[in-house]
Amino acid sequence: xxxxxxxxxxxxxxxxxxxxxxxxxxxxxxxxxxxxxxxxxxxxxxxxxxxxxxxxxxxxxxxxxxxxxxxxxxxxxxxxxxxxxxxxxxxxxxxxxxxxxxxxxxxxxxxxxxxxxxxxxxxxxxxxxxxxxxxxxxxxxxxxxxxxxxxxxxxxxxxxxxxxxxxxxxxxxxxxxxxxxxxxxxxxxxxxxxxxxxxxxxxxxxxxxxxxxxxxxxxxxxxxxxxxxxxxxxxxxxxxxxxxxxxxxxxxxxxxxxxxxxxxxxxxxxxxxxxxxx
Amino acid sequence: xxxxxxxxxxxxxxxxxxxxxxxxxxxxxxxxxxxxxxxxxxxxxxxxxxxxxxxxxxxxxxxxxxxxxxxxxxxxxxxxxxxxxxxxxxxxxxxxxxxxxxxxxxxxxxxxxxxxxxxxxxxxxxxxxxxxxxxxxxxxxxxxxxxxxxxxxxxxxxxxxxxxxxxxxxxxxxxxxxxxxxxxxxxxxxxxxxxxxxxxxxxxxxxxxxxxxxxxxxxxxxxxxxxxxxxxxxxxxxxxxxxxxxxxxxxxxxxxxxxxxxxxxxxxxxxxxxxxxxxxxxxxxxxxxxxxxxxxxxxxxxxxxxxxxxxxxxxxxxxxxxxxx
Numbered sequence: 350x351x352x353x354x355x356x357x358x359x360x361x362x363x364x365x366x367x368x369x370x371x372x373x374x375x376x377x378x379x380x381x382x383x384x385x386x387x388x389x390x391x392x393x394x395x396x397x398x399x400x401x402x403x404x405x406x407x408x409x410x411x412x413x414x415x416x417x418x419x420x421x422x423x424x425x426x427x428x429x430x431x432x433x434x435x436x437x438x439x440x441x442x443x444x445x446x447x448x449x450x451x452x453x454x455x456x457x458x459x460x461x462x463x464x465x466x467x468x469x470x471x472x473x474x475x476x477x478x479x480x481x482x483x484x485x486x487x488x489x490x491x492x493x494x495x496x497x498x499x500x501x502x503x504x505x506x507x508x509x510x511x512x513x514x515x516x517x518x519x520x521x522x523x524x525x526x527x528x529x530x531x532x533x534x535x536x537x538x539x540x541x542x543x544x545x546x547x548x549x550x551x552x553x554x555x556x557x558x559x560x561x562x563x564x565x566x567x568x569x570x571x572x573x574x575x576x577x578x579x580x581x582x583x584x585x586x587x588x589x590x591x592x593x594x595x596x597x598x599x600x601x602x603x604x605x606x607x608x609x610x611x612x613x614x615x616x617x618x619x620x621x622x623x624x625x626x627x
Numbered sequence: 628x629x630x631x632x633x634x635x636x637x638x639x640x641x642x643x644x645x646x647x648x649x650x651x652x653x654x655x656x657x658x659x660x661x662x663x664x665x666x667x668x669x670x671x672x673x674x675x676x677x678x679x680x681x682x683x684x685x686x687x688x689x690x691x692x693x694x695x696x697x698x699x700x701x702x703x704x705x706x707x708x709x710x711x712x713x714x715x716x717x718x719x720x721x722x723x724x725x726x727x728x729x730x731x732x733x734x735x736x737x738x739x740x741x742x743x744x745x746x747x748x749x750x751x752x753x754x755x756x757x758x759x760x761x762x763x764x765x766x767x768x769x770x771x772x773x774x775x776x777x778x779x780x781x782x783x784x785x786x787x788x789x790x791x792x793x794x795x796x797x798x799x800x801x802x803x804x805x806x807x808x809x810x811x812x813x814x815x816x817x818x819x820x821x822x823x824x825x826x827x828x829x830x831x832x833x834x835x836x837x838x839x840x841x842x843x844x845x846x847x848x849x850x851x852x853x854x855x856x857x858x859x860x861x862x863x864x865x866x867x868x869x870x871x872x873x874x875x876x877x878x879x880x881x882x883x884x885x886x887x888x889x890x891x892x893x894x895x896x897x898x899x900x901x902x903x904x905x906x907x908x909x910x911x912x913x914x915x916x917x918x919x920x921x922x923x924x925x926x927x928x929x930x931x932x933x934x935x936x937x938x939x940x941x942x943x944x945x946x947x948x949x950x951x952x
Binding site: 473566 | 645648649652656659660769770772773774775776777778781782784785789883886887889890891893894897898908909912913915917920921923924927928931932935
């Protein structure tokens with residue numbers, strides 16, 4: 350609790366991050382309870398097609414007369430869910446690969462890092478497109494695909510942290526006490542290596558949301574749920590007549606991603622105070 | 628010179644295992660995909676018997692053990708055979724080859740533009756550290772990082788093609804036959820403006836931030852203090868001493884990001900109807916043409932490997948210390 354207060358005092362100093370955190374909490378709240386409060390089905394035809402924002406439809410209707418506001422609320426769920434889940438996926442894989450490579454070094458490190466470099470070489474967006482095209486788009490598959498293409502930077506970071514920590518006295522002491530390798534990695538080194546990883550995985554959430562929106566813009570989204578990228582794709586067809594239709598979900602993505610990035614920067618200031626930002 | 632030559636040879640040979648690994652990944656994905664070539668042809672012929680499908684499989688070598696199939700696959704890759712698109716009824720390699728120039732044009736123009744503007748903004752931000760210019764560049768970078776590129780493209784179309792009507796909203800050239808070479812070049816240039824700006828903007832932000840950070844770090848080095856002590860002007864210290872040294876990480880990043888650029892280009896091409904690889908991906912997705920998609924993944928991975936190689940070699944010449952490591 351005390352360390353949390355300490356962290357909070359540091360985080361609070363970054364005003365932009367603080368505001369961003371509140372906006373992000375609001376968006377999360379809308380994503381969670383929104384569909385229960387605003388009970389319009391985002392897939393149902395509610396009125397005339399392509400009407401501009403009005404009293405009845407605050408954000409207008411789309412090409413099939415569906416309520417854009419309802420789509421926006423339901424889309425928040427998908428974007429945040431996939432963003433967070435994909436980032437967790439990538440962080441978990443990156444942690445395991447990076448920790449093992451950094452801790453054991455030598456041949457293990459060599460092999461794992463060659464693998465990591467290899468995955469860095471494959472163009473990640475094209476790779477994700479192919480994976481989803483093969484395994485069919487569903488929320489789970491999209492999440493896994495984004496996770497698969499985003500873990501390598503995490504692995505590299507974790508490896509560097511583990512290499513920096515593994516010769517420290519406390520690790521040697523733990524080894525002398527007879528702790529197993531796994532125990533040393535998880536209970537001793539990991540807590541010390543975690544702060545920069547938390548920052549990177551929070552920024553990964555932002556990247557994942559952007560990737561997801563691009564994928565669903567190409568039509569690679571779960572057909573059963575509405576997402577912001579899909580809404581932009583739908584609105585694109587009537588760009589000349591109703592520019593606001595693709596503009597609205599795009600702004601939602603922009604605001605969300607911006608807030609996540611700002612919070613990430615705030616986390617960085619609070620967790621890694623030694624790293625001076627210039 | 629021999630050290631340099633060794634460096635070039637060593638680095639070039641390192642490409643081989645990577646290309647093999649890429650081939651292996653594609654082979655794996657091909658086998659994970661539901662249905663093989665025999666299934667597809669059997670389905671197209673309409674109600675083929677099980678014997679016919681088995682016969683097809685034998686003729687394609689699909690009944691061989693997996694490792695033998697892999698060797699056959701590698702052998703075919705060596706002759707630029709990426710398989711056949713059963714939807715477009717043409718070899719995958721030909722389909723890709725005719726789209727590569729348009730994508731390369733878009734990528735090269737974008738990256739050139741991004742490097743030019745990004746580096747310039749980075750230098751200005753670093754030399755005017757904590758001034759209003761620095762703040763404005765930082766805020767714009769933050770906004771650009773958060774903007775979906777394809778959406779930005781759509782909004783630029785709304786602004787410059789629909790509202791102002793100054794620039795074409797899509798395609799690569801106007802359909803006309805009576806144009807001189809010069810007029811044609813200008814025409815393509817006009818079509819290139821919006822997509823390349825859309826694609827470049829993200830990298831402008833990235834390079835500006837990196838160049839700024841890199842310059843600020845160089846400013847703390849002793850040789851900069853020496854240069855200042857010699858009485859050189861601040862402009863000369865910044866541009867000649869700091870900027871030229873700060874450029875290396877930017878170039879490295881530009882090389883590493885070729886794959887990322889390619890991904891962005893797919894979306895941007897879809898938005899602007901640019902006739903490159905991106906449009907091909909979009910069409911392949913619509914028609915569920917997996918062979919073609921895998922071919923595109925393979926070729927784009929190879930492009931990234933070659934780009935990384937080129938940057939590493941260039942880096943060796945820019946920073947001779949690397950050659951002797």
